[in-house]
Amino acid sequence: MKDESSRRDPLFTTRLLVGLWIIALGAIFLAGNLGWIDTRQAFRMFLPLVFILVGTSMVMRPANKRANRWGWVFIAIGSWILLNKIGWIDLNFWQLLFPLALLGLGGTLVWRAFAARAGAEAAPVVDEHSEYIRSFAVMSGTELRPVSRPFRGADLSAVMAGIKLDLTDARMEGDVATIEMFAFWGGMEIYVPPDWTVTSKVATLMGSFVDKRRPTSTVPTRTLIITGFVVMSGIEVKN
Incomplete structure (x- = not known):
């Protein structure tokens, strides 16, 4: 008989991620309408955070080794974009995307x-x-x-x-x-x-x-x- 903990759902499920994504969107729109934040600036940070969140959910599933590896890729992409947005990295990730895609395609x-x-x-x-x-x-x-x-x-x-x-x-x-x-x-x-x-x-x-x-x-x-x-x-x- 399997242990009870082995049957538990992973911490980051698809339903949880979608719920957090909707909550974040609502919070950004509300804060922008109240004049607390610059909505455009907030959305610039939103995309890399989504990459990091999705990557984290994939890493938290150790049973799926393929998803685990791609989770780290998503985290790396999101982190790079985020550091570029806040000015810690001068090289834009999207400038590397096409050559990296060609290298990955050829290597595969x-x-x-x-x-x-x-x-x-x-x-x-x-x-x-x-x-x-x-x-x-x-x-x-x-x-x-x-x-x-x-x-x-x-x-x-x-x-x-x-x-x-x-x-x-x-x-x-x-x-x-x-x-x-x-x-x-x-x-x-x-x-x-x-x-x-x-x-x-x-x-x-x-x-x-x-x-x-x-x-x-x-x-x-x-x-x-x-x-x-x-x-x-x-x-x-x-x-």
Whole structure:
């Protein structure tokens, strides 16, 4: 039996953060209308504080290591912007955002390339009649629909592009398959059969991962794991 403390909700929940955000907005507007503060100056400090608050909520969830790491990134961004606003740092963070984004994008692609190569070398021999899908789209659109051979996984990357993967008629090799994805200023749509259940391990940064599957009475017999990183992009799963 699990300890009672392990079942407690984290201190900083989404509901609490939204509530604090609304209270802060109300306090700023009220103080500004009463002439106590300069509303424009207060809002200049509000954005970095939001970054710090969101980052803190992510750090306070040690069970989710991916969210914990990105929490420190949010705290660093918010702290940098705040120190710049009060004049302690002369270099504006937004002047670094674009080159940092390019460095991060390039580094991620290089890391994924080496990781995929190492995984391919270490992976056991698989059935040559099964299908592993690889797609890399840049400023373009790609539609994929594997039906001829059993599906055993995919590696999808979209940079300012869109990818549509239709698996509704696919047969999964085994009981579990994994899709590795990376999206930067792009979007992906993944269609799955009604008897597949989907597990998301996707990390998002200014992006979204939405499960739009309709309820079905079909008993799930296969599991599709979706993992990866999404930056300023949208991912949708449908059936």
